[in-house]
Amino acid sequence: MQKSVPTEFSKETIETASSDADTPYRDFVNSREPYRSLLSANPWIKTPKANEQLVWGEGKYYDTTVARKHPYWKNFSLPKPEQDIAALRKDIHQWGYCLIKDALSDQQNQVIYRRVVAQAQAEREMGIAYMSKAQQNLWSLVNKGAVFLRCMTHDTEVLQAGLLIEKILDEMLGIGWHHLSYLANISFPGCHPQGMHQDQGLAGSYKFLQAPILVNTVYILQDVNEVNGGTLIVPGSHQRYIEGNGKFDKIPPPINLEAPAGTIMLMDGRVLHGGSVNRSEDLRYIITNSVVPPFIRQQESFHLTISPEILANANEKFLWRCGFQASGTRSMVEGYGYYGTGEPGDPNGAIVNARLAMDTGTYSRVGELTPGQSPAINPTLMTMQKKHESKRHFAQRIVKDIEDRSN
Numbered sequence: 001m002q003k004s005v006p007t008e009f010s011k012e013t014i015e016t017a018s019s020d021a022d023t024p025y026r027d028f029v030n031s032r033e034p035y036r037s038l039l040s041a042n043p044w045i046k047t048p049k050a051n052e053q054l055v056w057g058e059g060k061y062y063d064t065t066v067a068r069k070h071p072y073w074k075n076f077s078l079p080k081p082e083q084d085i086a087a088l089r090k091d092i093h094q095w096g097y098c099l100i101k102d103a104l105s106d107q108q109n110q111v112i113y114r115r116v117v118a119q120a121q122a123e124r125e126m127g128i129a130y131m132s133k134a135q136q137n138l139w140s141l142v143n144k145g146a147v148f149l150r151c152m153t154h155d156t157e158v159l160q161a162g163l164l165i166e167k168i169l170d171e172m173l174g175i176g177w178h179h180l181s182y183l184a185n186i187s188f189p190g191c192h193p194q195g196m197h198q199d200q201g202l203a204g205s206y207k208f209l210q211a212p213i214l215v216n217t218v219y220i221l222q223d224v225n226e227v228n229g230g231t232l233i234v235p236g237s238h239q240r241y242i243e244g245n246g247k248f249d250k251i252p253p254p255i256n257l258e259a260p261a262g263t264i265m266l267m268d269g270r271v272l273h274g275g276s277v278n279r280s281e282d283l284r285y286i287i288t289n290s291v292v293p294p295f296i297r298q299q300e301s302f303h304l305t306i307s308p309e310i311l312a313n314a315n316e317k318f319l320w321r322c323g324f325q326a327s328g329t330r331s332m333v334e335g336y337g338y339y340g341t342g343e344p345g346d347p348n349g350a351i352v353n354a355r356l357a358m359d360t361g362t363y364s365r366v367g368e369l370t371p372g373q374s375p376a377i378n379p380t381l382m383t384m385q386k387k388h389e390s391k392r393h394f395a396q397r398i399v400k401d402i403e404d405r406s407n
Helices: 011-018 035-041 085-095 106-126 146-152 162-173 199-203 237-243 308-312 316-321 352-359 380-388 392-406
Strands: 097-100 136-138 178-187 215-220 264-268 284-292
Touching: 085 097, 085 162, 085 264, 097 162, 106 136, 106 146, 106 178, 106 284, 146 178, 146 284, 146 316, 162 215, 162 264, 162 284, 178 316, 308 352, 352 380
Parallel strands: none
Antiparallel strands: 097 264, 136 178, 178 284, 215 264, 215 284
16 A cells, blocks of 8 residues: 655645746746737737727738838838749748749649639538638648649649759758648638737747748739738848847838739748738638648648548658658657658658558557566557568567576
8 A cells, every 4th residue: 555645745735835936947938929029019010809890091010011012111122933042042031931933833823723712612611611710721631632742742743843842941941841731721801810920939939040940831822912811921020030039129010922823932930920801802812831840740630630542542752741750759659660760761660551550440559568478469569560660670689688688
């Protein structure tokens, strides 16, 4: 029978000792930066509540226009649609975004646009659409059209600038990045604006000043402008964030993105941006593909979301980009992946094998074991180890050495 628990471990004692304690990380954890400093220095950027009437003509952040018409920005050389990779690198470093001209051919753009429009309408009709005051979000495009799978691997047959986009992403995040999310954002007439935010805000108060830990690839499927809800962007705001050591002082006003259909925008995850008000009579469609280093958990749980049929036929690059290549530091299944490199096609970390077994209902997990007794059903881990772990001989050699020493 267990002896009495020391009073130091009781809830009451712990709470009493913690009420006025000088905890070393409290200020950092509770700082709510960078948004606290952003709102303090720029009260005009406060997000309107969902039931609040929008106000025009008083300098609110959503009451703006495109750069060439904006009194503050019209004389700046902001990014324009471009195809030269050197110019694109310069734009995204200086301004936090770049615009890739004709990244999608007219035909490629139309294929994607029609698929998004049809899917979004069908989800609204079924009553399963994810709606907010700002937009409809069309999640899990990975299951909703073959063209999206190919875009996620930057297949040039469906995305003619695919190789260029992938090169810039590799340069910004390192070669092993994976997809955080891949969804369509649909703003409707009269929608509310989103609050201005950093997509890299998923890291909370952690700053990551040296380089972004998130980059967005935004597919512009229609001409966008200040009328139909071109994305709000504060050009260069990532640099102000860096200069402020993770905080913001006064910032310039945002602009509405202006770009023709078929353009793709790459955007640094530290840039302040937000969904705009759609003042047209039509729906506005874009796709946002966010990618991150593999140490960041995905927003969309691709391990659970992707259909079995797609996984069974997926190529190595697709599986890699969706997080199905484990290593000793991430995504292991019962230890399977410990010998993995995280590289595409490495069987030692191909956790898609576990997911496919789970889909068939045949996956048996390792439970409580007793020496000298075999479980009623051998765990699936044994089968995967024998079939896929080419580095298993290391473990077998060490086990044999331990047994020899104990005999």
